[in-house]
Amino acid sequence: MVVYPALFAFCVLSIYGFYMIYHLTQDMSHIARNIQVISTSIDPYMGPHMASMVDGIENMSSNVQVMTRNLNAIDGNMEAITVSMEDMRGSMQQITGHTQTLEPMMASMVNLDQSTQHMANSTFHMTREMGSMNRGMSPRGMFSRFSPF
Numbered sequence: 001m002v003v004y005p006a007l008f009a010f011c012v013l014s015i016y017g018f019y020m021i022y023h024l025t026q027d028m029s030h031i032a033r034n035i036q037v038i039s040t041s042i043d044p045y046m047g048p049h050m051a052s053m054v055d056g057i058e059n060m061s062s063n064v065q066v067m068t069r070n071l072n073a074i075d076g077n078m079e080a081i082t083v084s085m086e087d088m089r090g091s092m093q094q095i096t097g098h099t100q101t102l103e104p105m106m107a108s109m110v111n112l113d114q115s116t117q118h119m120a121n122s123t124f125h126m127t128r129e130m131g132s133m134n135r136g137m138s139p140r141g142m143f144s145r146f147s148p149f
């Protein structure tokens with residue numbers, strides 16, 4: 001909910017920024033040329049300085065073009081990040097689905113634990129009864145009184 005609007009706002013602002021900078025450099029280039037024409041008509045020594053200023057503005061224009069390419073690369077990277085985020089969202093939904101299947105398994109494990117405790121308790125009672133039967137069968141026990149030997 002936050003990433004898509006932020007991505008859209010970033011793209012709109014970067015495109016608008018490029019548009020403004022590009023037109024600013026074109027306007028500055030036109031101004032520099034006009035000033036050069038005016039300055040040569042007024043002062044002949046001002047021409048070389050204006051030519052270097054025009055060169056600087058042209059360099060700035062080429063730098064803006066490089067910035068545009070870099071912004072396009074950033075835009076591509078943001079799209080890749082968006083795709084990755086969508087993949088992560090799908091994975092998280094799968095994990096949530098698996099977590100929901102674990103809850104019945106946990107209930108079954110609790111039932112299995114209770115059943116094992118009941119079995120251990122029954123085994124304990126059987127052991128105690130077997131011990132009492134063993135004592136009854138011993139030579140001094142109750143059954144030895146009935147035997148003729």
